[in-house]
Amino acid sequence: KEKVEITKAQRALMKVIVDAYNRHKIPQDVAKKLLQDQYSAEENFLLLTEMATSQVQVLVEFTKNIPGFLSLNHEDQIALLKGSAVEAMFLRSAQVFSQKMPNGHTEVLEERIRKSGISEEFMTPMFNFYKSIGELHMIEEEQALLTAITILTPDRPFVKDQQAVERLQEPMLEVLRKLCVLQHPQEPQYFARLLGRLTELRTLNHYHAEMLTSWRMNDHKFTPLLCEIWDVQ
Numbered sequence: 763k764e765k766v767e768i769t770k771a772q773r774a775l776m777k778v779i780v781d782a783y784n785r786h787k788i789p790q791d792v793a794k795k796l797l798q799d800q801y802s803a804e805e806n807f808l809l810l811t812e813m814a815t816s817q818v819q820v821l822v823e824f825t826k827n828i829p830g831f832l833s834l835n836h837e838d839q840i841a842l843l844k845g846s847a848v849e850a851m852f853l854r855s856a857q858v859f860s861q862k863m864p865n866g867h868t869e870v871l872e873e874r875i876r877k878s879g880i881s882e883e884f885m886t887p888m889f890n891f892y893k894s895i896g897e898l899h900m901i902e903e904e905q906a907l908l909t910a911i912t913i914l915t916p917d918r919p920f921v922k923d924q925q926a927v928e929r930l931q932e933p934m935l936e937v938l939r940k941l942c943v944l945q946h947p948q949e950p951q952y953f954a955r956l957l958g959r960l961t962e963l964r965t966l967n968h969y970h971a972e973m974l975t976s977w978r979m980n981d982h983k984f985t986p987l988l989c990e991i992w993d994v995q
């Protein structure tokens with residue numbers, strides 16, 4: 763039986779990532795807002811563009827705290843942010859959807875999202891992902907590390923020095939692996955399941971541009987930042 767132990771250095775790395783993650787977490791208020799009122803497709807679209815725009819700004823701040831990220835080649839820093847922003851948004855949305863809520867609230871939230879303006883065809887893949895994240899019952903350390911690992915994906919488009927990104931991602935993967943063994947001793951496959959979610963996350967990437975342009979309304983306006991990050995307009 764492998765005796766797994768997180769070293770002092772690994773605990774320090776985890777603390778840096780979790781502190782940055784908590785400092786740069788978007789307030790859950792979007793769920794509260796959606797639970798309070800029913801909005802039109804136009805209002806929901808505006809809410810989404812506001813949430814997504816602030817999410818990108820928060821993501822940049824979070825990423826700056828990842829040890830070694832600022833020492834990467836500057837174009838590669840941009841390529842990693844551009845390549846992970848949509849996934850980070852869906853991962854954050856999944857974490858918001860999976861958080862513990864009073865009885866019946868998650869169902870109301872799901873209903874509001876189903877009626878928000880997104881076209882029907884994207885509901886199944888999106889909610890399948892949200893529910894598969896929910897089933898993992900991740901602790902915040904796992905959520906923070908998973909977000910950092912998503913950002914530090916070496917094979918994003920236009921990344922030149924992939925090895926340099928791998929050297930940053932590997933220690934995160936190793937800490938997460940140990941954490942999963944310690945947190946879920948009964949489930950030796952837990953770490954593999956967690957990484958499997960990242961593959962599911964990439965498929966949502968393919969849909970995101972169409973999810974936005976097919977939002978049930980005319981004249982979709984995006985902020986300049988979203989035009990940069992999302993493949994729209």
Ligand SMILES: Cc1ccccc1NC(=O)[C@H](C1CCCCC1)n1c(-c2ccc(Cl)cc2)nc2cc(F)c(F)cc21
Nearest residue numbers: 792793806809810813814817854855858859875878973
């Ligand atoms: C939660 C967050 C944090 C940071 C950034 C973005 C967001 N996301 C949002 O604000 C949008 C809202 C927006 C308003 C309409 C309903 C969905 N949102 C999406 C989503 C759906 C489709 C696409 Cl294309 C993108 C996102 N999934 C959600 C699941 C939730 F449990 C939730 F509370 C909000 C969620």
